[in-house]
Amino acid sequence: MFNDCIIMxxxxxxxxxxASNSKNPKQFLSGPGGKSFFVSALERGLELTRRQEEGKAPGQVIIIAGKGHTPxxxxxxxxxxxxxxxxxxxIPEPLxxxxxxxxxxxxxYANRVFGGDRNMLVLTSDHIIGPLEVFAADAAAAAVFSAQGKLAVFGIPPRSAETGYGYIEAAELLSPASGGAGTSTEASGGTAVYQAAAFREKPDRATAEQFLKAGNFYWNSGMFAFSSEFMLGEFRRNSPETLKPFEALKAPDQGAFRTEGGLRILDNWPYLAEAYQAVKGISFDYAIAEKCRSVVMAAARFDWFDVGSWDEYARLMGKTGAEVYGKTDTCxxxxDIPVALxxxxDLIVVIRSGKDGAPPTALIAKKGESQGVRNIVEQIKGAGRTELL
Structure with missing residues (x-):
C-alpha cells in the first residue's frame, strides 16, 4: 500500500x-484504552506499510520528532x-x-536511503482515529491516487460548524479504481474520493455555518499521501526555499545512527542541524497543499477526533486513574498527586507536581470553559514564564 510512512x-x-507541555506534549499522553496517542499512530503507520505487494518487504515508519522528545x-x-x-x-529535529x-x-530521507519513487503516507500523532480497518481502507483509496502523481488529502465530514479547523472544498467525485470520473465508489459503499477544489483557512462562525450547510466542505485532517518524486517536485516548484537546505543531505552511513531500546535513531546525519538552522518555519498547507494543482480528497469513513480541550479529553477518557477523595462523580x-474534593x-482539575523536574503547575476549570486554557497560555507567555509551558 505505502512504501513509507512519515509520522509527525x-x-x-x-x-x-x-499535562501537555513542551517537555511532554499531547501526543505522548494516554488516550482512551491507556495507549498514548503516539503509540496508536505507530500502530497505524506499521499496519499501512506492512501491506505491500506479494513478495515485497514491509515498508518503514519515519518518525520526525523534537530532539528533546527522544526518550x-x-x-x-x-x-x-x-x-x-x-x-x-x-529523525530527531534540532529545531x-x-x-x-x-x-x-x-x-x-526516503529518497536518499531507498532511491526511486516511493508511495508515502504522512500521519499526525495526536489524533484519535479508528477503527484501524476502516482507516486502512480509506488510505488504500488515497494510495491509488498518490501513486498516480497526485497529492491525496484526508477530509473529515464535519460534525458541526467548527471554527478551529481548516476546511477542504470538494468538487466532482472520482473513482479510485481508475482515477477518472464516476459514481461507482460511493454507490458501492467504498471510500469516496473527490477532486479538491480549494483549501480554506479556519473560518469565522458565520462562514463555518455556510460550509456546513453547503455539504461539500470537509475538515482538513492534516494527513496526506503522495509519491516521493511528485512531492519533491512540488517543493521545488512551490516552496524551493523549504527544500533547498535539505537537498544538501546525503544518504547517511551506518555511523550516523545509534540504537537505543531497539530503535534506530539518526542522531548524526551530517548537515541536518545546518538545514534546520537555515530553513524557515512554515506549515505544509501554506507551502505546498494550497498551491498544488493536483489534489484529491478522500472522504473519511473512519472516526476522527482532534482532542483540543480538557472538556473533550474528559468526555473521551471518563477517568484517569488519579487518586481522588471526596466528590468525584461530576468532576x-x-x-500525579492525591486530590481531595x-x-x-463540574470541575476539571489537572495537577502536575513537578516530579519530572518541570515546575509544578495546576489548572482548575469549570466544565464547559476549558477552551480558556488558550488564553491562560498566552498570559503565561506574556508574563515571561515560558518555563511553565
Whole structure:
C-alpha cells in the first residue's frame, strides 16, 4: 500500500496544558484504552506499510520528532516487538520548524536511503482515529491516487460548524479504481474520493455555518499521501526555499545512527542541524497543499477526533486513574498527586507536581470553559514564564 510512512510528532500541544507541555506534549499522553496517542499512530503507520505487494518487504515508519522528545519515542517504541522496531527510524529535529520542513526532511530521507519513487503516507500523532480497518481502507483509496502523481488529502465530514479547523472544498467525485470520473465508489459503499477544489483557512462562525450547510466542505485532517518524486517536485516548484537546505543531505552511513531500546535513531546525519538552522518555519498547507494543482480528497469513513480541550479529553477518557477523595462523580481529575474534593461540582482539575523536574503547575476549570486554557497560555507567555509551558 505505502512504501513509507512519515509520522509527525514534533508539536508542543498547549491546549491540554499543564499535562501537555513542551517537555511532554499531547501526543505522548494516554488516550482512551491507556495507549498514548503516539503509540496508536505507530500502530497505524506499521499496519499501512506492512501491506505491500506479494513478495515485497514491509515498508518503514519515519518518525520526525523534537530532539528533546527522544526518550518518549524510545519508550513508545518499546511497546512493539523487535521486528516492528526494526521498521522504525527516528529523525530527531534540532529545531521546531512546523510541518513543511518535517515532511521535506522525511521525503529526502526516503529518497536518499531507498532511491526511486516511493508511495508515502504522512500521519499526525495526536489524533484519535479508528477503527484501524476502516482507516486502512480509506488510505488504500488515497494510495491509488498518490501513486498516480497526485497529492491525496484526508477530509473529515464535519460534525458541526467548527471554527478551529481548516476546511477542504470538494468538487466532482472520482473513482479510485481508475482515477477518472464516476459514481461507482460511493454507490458501492467504498471510500469516496473527490477532486479538491480549494483549501480554506479556519473560518469565522458565520462562514463555518455556510460550509456546513453547503455539504461539500470537509475538515482538513492534516494527513496526506503522495509519491516521493511528485512531492519533491512540488517543493521545488512551490516552496524551493523549504527544500533547498535539505537537498544538501546525503544518504547517511551506518555511523550516523545509534540504537537505543531497539530503535534506530539518526542522531548524526551530517548537515541536518545546518538545514534546520537555515530553513524557515512554515506549515505544509501554506507551502505546498494550497498551491498544488493536483489534489484529491478522500472522504473519511473512519472516526476522527482532534482532542483540543480538557472538556473533550474528559468526555473521551471518563477517568484517569488519579487518586481522588471526596466528590468525584461530576468532576474530572488528572493529577500525579492525591486530590481531595469537597462541595464542588463540574470541575476539571489537572495537577502536575513537578516530579519530572518541570515546575509544578495546576489548572482548575469549570466544565464547559476549558477552551480558556488558550488564553491562560498566552498570559503565561506574556508574563515571561515560558518555563511553565
Amino acid at each position: 510528532a514534533g508539536g508542543s500541544g498547549t491546549r491540554l496544558w499543564p 518518549h519515542v524510545i519508550r513508545a517504541a518499546g511497546e512493539f516487538d523487535e521486528t516492528e522496531r526494526r521498521r522504525m527510524v527516528l 521546531a520548524k512546523n510541518t513543511a520542513p518535517a515532511i521535506a526532511c522525511g521525503a529526502i 474530572f481529575v488528572d493529577s 469537597c462541595g464542588v461540582d
